[in-house]
Amino acid sequence: MTLDPQLILDSLPLIAQGLGITLKLLLYSALFGIGLAIITLVMRISGRWYLSWPAQVYIYFFRGTPILVQIFIIYYGLPQFGFIRGSILWPILREPFACCVIALGLNSGAYVSEILRGGVLGVDKGLTEAGKALGLSSPQRFIYITAPIAIRLSLPAYSNEFISTLKATALASTVTLMDVTGVARTLVSQTYAPYEIFIAAAILYLAFAWISYVALAWLEARASRYVKKGN
Amino acid sequence: MSGAQPVIVLDKVCKNFGAFRALINVSLSVSKGEKLVVCGPSGSGKSTMIRCINRLEEHDGGHIIVNGHELTKDSRNIDAVRREVGMVFQNFNLFPHLTVIKNLMLAPRLVRHKNKDEARAVAMKYLERVRIPNQADKYPSQLSGGQQQRVAIARALCMNPEIMLFDEPTSALDPEMIAEVLDVMTDLARDGMTMVCVTHEMGFARSVADKIVFMDAGEIVEAATPEAFFTKPQTERARQFLSQILAH
Ligand SMILES: Nc1ncnc2c1ncn2[C@@H]1O[C@H](COP(=O)(O)OP(=O)(O)OP(=O)(O)O)[C@@H](O)[C@H]1O
Ligand SMILES: [Mg+2]
Numbered sequence: 001m002t003l004d005p006q007l008i009l010d011s012l013p014l015i016a017q018g019l020g021i022t023l024k025l026l027l028y029s030a031l032f033g034i035g036l037a038i039i040t041l042v043m044r045i046s047g048r049w050y051l052s053w054p055a056q057v058y059i060y061f062f063r064g065t066p067i068l069v070q071i072f073i074i075y076y077g078l079p080q081f082g083f084i085r086g087s088i089l090w091p092i093l094r095e096p097f098a099c100c101v102i103a104l105g106l107n108s109g110a111y112v113s114e115i116l117r118g119g120v121l122g123v124d125k126g127l128t129e130a131g132k133a134l135g136l137s138s139p140q141r142f143i144y145i146t147a148p149i150a151i152r153l154s155l156p157a158y159s160n161e162f163i164s165t166l167k168a169t170a171l172a173s174t175v176t177l178m179d180v181t182g183v184a185r186t187l188v189s190q191t192y193a194p195y196e197i198f199i200a201a202a203i204l205y206l207a208f209a210w211i212s213y214v215a216l217a218w219l220e221a222r223a224s225r226y227v228k229k230g231n
Numbered sequence: 232m233s234g235a236q237p238v239i240v241l242d243k244v245c246k247n248f249g250a251f252r253a254l255i256n257v258s259l260s261v262s263k264g265e266k267l268v269v270c271g272p273s274g275s276g277k278s279t280m281i282r283c284i285n286r287l288e289e290h291d292g293g294h295i296i297v298n299g300h301e302l303t304k305d306s307r308n309i310d311a312v313r314r315e316v317g318m319v320f321q322n323f324n325l326f327p328h329l330t331v332i333k334n335l336m337l338a339p340r341l342v343r344h345k346n347k348d349e350a351r352a353v354a355m356k357y358l359e360r361v362r363i364p365n366q367a368d369k370y371p372s373q374l375s376g377g378q379q380q381r382v383a384i385a386r387a388l389c390m391n392p393e394i395m396l397f398d399e400p401t402s403a404l405d406p407e408m409i410a411e412v413l414d415v416m417t418d419l420a421r422d423g424m425t426m427v428c429v430t431h432e433m434g435f436a437r438s439v440a441d442k443i444v445f446m447d448a449g450e451i452v453e454a455a456t457p458e459a460f461f462t463k464p465q466t467e468r469a470r471q472f473l474s475q476i477l478a479h
Contacts, residue, residue, distance in 0.1 A: 129287055130324035130383075134338035134390060135313040144337060148328045226328055226370035 007196040008203075011187060015200050018183035022208070025097070025169040025179060029104035030162060036109030041116045055113070062110035067168050071103040075175050096175040104172075108165045115157045119150030152223040159216040163209050170205075180204050237262050238298050238394060238425055239284060245292035246279055246449075253279045255449040256293070261394075261427060266420050268436040268457070269429045271446035272472060277429045280446070281396050284427065285316045298393060314342065317387030321399040323379045325371035331358070331382050332367040335389045343390065350389075357385035361415050377408030381415055388419075395419065397428040431476055437461065445469045 043055040062070065078084050078093055092098045123146050131141040173182035184201040188194045239261040246254035253276050261267050269277050282288040283295060286302055286309045295302040297312045326334050335354035339345045345353070358364045361381035363374075371379050380400055387395060397416065401409045413435050420426055420439045430436065436443055436457055443460045445453040447468050453460065464470045 124324070126320060126322060126324040127326060130318075130320065130326070132287060133285055133313060133316075133318035134386070135310060135342040136338060137310075140341050144341065145326055152328070226372060 003199075004193070004196055007191075007193055008200045011184075011191075011197050011200045012203065014187060015180055015183050015197070015204060018178055018180040019204065019208075021097070021172075021177060021179040021182070022166075022169050025100055025104065025172055025177075026166050028101045029108055029169070030165055032101060032105030033108030033112050033165070036105060037112035037116055040109065040113040041120070044113070044117060045120060058106075059110045059113055062107050063114070067103065067107050068171050068174065070107060071100060071171055071175060074103045075099040096172070096177050099175065100169070100172040100177060104165060104168055107168070108161065111161050111164075112158065115154045115161060116150060118157065119152075119154035120146055122153045123149045152220075152227075155216065155220040155223060159213065159220070162212055162216060166209055166212060167205065239427065240296040241280075241283075241293065242295075243293035244280070244283060244290045244295060246276075246283060246288060246290050253449050254283070254290070257446075257449075257451055258293075259444065259451065259454070261425060263393075264423050264425055265441050266426045266439050267428065268440040268443045269427065269446060270431055270433075270436070270443065270472070270476075271452075275446040276449040277446055278398050279449075281398050281427055281429055284394075284396055285313055285318055287318075314390065315392055316394045316396060317390055317392035318396040319380070319383050319387055319398070319400045322403050323371070323376075323383045325379055325383055325386070327371055330368050330370055331363075331374070334371065334382060335386050338386070339389050353389050354385070357388045358382075360388070360418070361385045362411075375408060376404045377411045380404065380408075380412045384412075384415055384419075394425045394427070397426065397430065399429050399431070401430065401432060433461070433476060445472065447472070 040055040040058060043051040046052060075096060078099065084090060084093060087093075093102075127145050127149070128141050131145050136144070169179055170181040172179050173185055176182070178186070180201050184197050187197050191197065237260040239259070241257055241259040244254055244257045245252070257276075257280055259267075259280075269281065271277055279288055283290045283302075284297060290302070298315050300308040300311045302308060302312060325331075326337065329337065332351065332354050335357065336347070336350040339350040339353055340347070355364060355367065358367055361384055363378055363381055363385075366374060366378060366382070371382065374382065380403075384400075400416070401412050404412065409432070413432060416426075416428070416435070417439055426439075428435075428440075440457050443453075443455060443457050444451055445460065445464075445466075445468075452466055453464065453469050455465070460469070461473070464473055
């Protein structure tokens with residue numbers, strides 16, 4: 001089998017048409033995931049079992065099952081519920097795009113929740129005590145002391161998670177979405193040149209992952225300005 | 232100090248960690264403006280006792296009354312006490328993500344609801360008082376240990392407390408920085424602040440303290456003036472402790 005570099009170059013702009021959907025899937029699911037992660041984090045550290053248990057079950061489920069299975073469950077499962085079909089959100093929820101954002105967001109939320117919890121546990125207990133001694137309330141201590149430090153501690157792990165979500169968006173092509181992988185699969189069925197076309201797709205993902213990585217590394221450096229060098 | 236009303240009263244305070252008895256019937260009273268130094272061997276309960284005063288630890292028995300508020304589960308009393316009591320920790324506990332000035336402004340803004348300009352003015356006043364106004368915009372990690380501890384003292388003073396608690400404020404410092412922190416504390420004492428200070432700096436204790444309390448194994452073993460404590464300690468345990476401390 002010989003590789004046709006020209007075909008790779010030619011297919012790049014075609015596959016790039018899928019970038020928009022890939023990007024939207026990534027950003028929406030990442031934001032949804034962060035929201036869920038914050039809510040479940042607060043539930044878990046609330047110290048109330050009726051909040052912490054549901055959060056733990058959610059995290060356990062989404063970390064323990066394949067994303068593809070989750071996408072299928074949501075894509076084929078949501079229409080089974082009459083109240084969902086009858087809801088005003090149905091025009092959105094029936095779309096594969098929304099199903100993928102929900103599945104990817106739920107999945108990412110479970111992981112990010114764990115990452116943030118690690119960050120919170122990494123914050124020096126002495127700092128919250130100083131906050132108490134100064135008279136700050138428990139929510140004030142969380143917002144002004146614990147959270148900013150926990151976020152900085154979480155960024156390296158979050159950066160990995162973000163890129164995992166980017167790669168997971170490729171699964172959206174299984175429910176007919178025309179993201180980068182979806183477009184690539186369509187091209188393959190037209191040209192019978194899977195080798196070159198998937199290499200082109202891989203190049204696009206790599207470039208995208210690299211940009212995300214650089215952006216998050218910049219954010220991390222910014223968030224760590226106050227940390228002593230060499231410490 | 233006789234006749235002045237007590238602002239801190241500990242009455243038969245007990246504190247257990249599991250089966251371990253960290254404080255056993257500790258009774259103590261500190262009057263307004265009084266300077267109390269607490270000393271004793273490691274693990275004797277000094278930190279536990281001082282941390283009970285602002286409810287960083289919850290006592291299991293007895294009563295603690297600070298500035299007229301009894302410390303109970305009632306969070307209003309706890310809030311009231313914490314607003315009136317400042318605390319300085321052994322390892323500073325400055326907020327690493329905030330600059331010095333923002334460390335000082337945080338609590339006055341959130342707890343006292345001061346606006347930015349008021350909070351900044353108060354913060355600058357106390358930074359001058361601890362003699363580091365020019366470090367206001369640095370992060371704590373950019374300061375020396377002695378400077379960080381002075382910032383921590385200023386941060387507590389910004390809340391305008393009636394009482395200051397110090398838990399071994401110089402123990403984490405290099406020897407050459409101890410004096411600059413003790414100087415600030417001596418100034419504070421001279422201005423009439425009520426102070427409870429866990430420290431092994433016996434020179435400071437001798438010159439500043441009105442009373443010294445010696446703890447061992449969760450109990451107050453001796454309470455005396457510095458003069459009496461240093462020249463004729465009443466118990467063998469205190470004599471031993473002093474000979475170890477003063478041998479250095
Ligand atoms: N959170 C805790 N859980 C269990 N035991 C504790 C806890 N905090 C303190 N202790 C124990 O209580 C005892 C008293 O501790 P404390 O910190 O009050 O001593 P200290 O006099 O301040 O000693 P040091 O001079 O070392 O600071 C010690 O034996 C310590 O191990
Ligand atoms: Mg201690």
